[in-house]
Amino acid sequence: MLQSICPxxxxxxxxxxxxxxxxxxxxxxxxxxxxxxxxxxxKLQFETRxxxxxxxxxxxxxxxxxxxxxxxxxxxxxxxxxxxEQRLAREFIS
Numbered sequence: 604m605l606q607s608i609c610p611x612x613x614x615x616x617x618x619x620x621x622x623x624x625x626x627x628x629x630x631x632x633x634x635x636x637x638x639x640x641x642x643x644x645x646k647l648q649f650e651t652r653x654x655x656x657x658x659x660x661x662x663x664x665x666x667x668x669x670x671x672x673x674x675x676x677x678x679x680x681x682x683x684x685x686x687x688e689q690r691l692a693r694e695f696i697s
């Protein structure tokens with residue numbers, strides 16, 4: 604979960620990403636919107652988990668340029684590479 608908060612600019616945004624991986628494909632579920640308001644949601648399908656991870660990294664990099672910060676990162680790495688979410692958060696913060 605990422606947030607970008609700046610009261611001076613009336614900016615209170617939230618952005619979340621979730622992975623859903625099965626034997627045949629991977630998907631990235633993305634939700635974004637104003638904190639406490641309605642959120643938009645998309646589900647991106649990928650043939651492999653590696654493609655989904657690359658897309659997640661690309662999107663995190665874009666969020667960093669828009670002054671989002673990581674506020675929560677859960678470790679739920681069943682089929683994903685061990686520690687992938689935590690590593691993504693560390694790369695995003697640095």
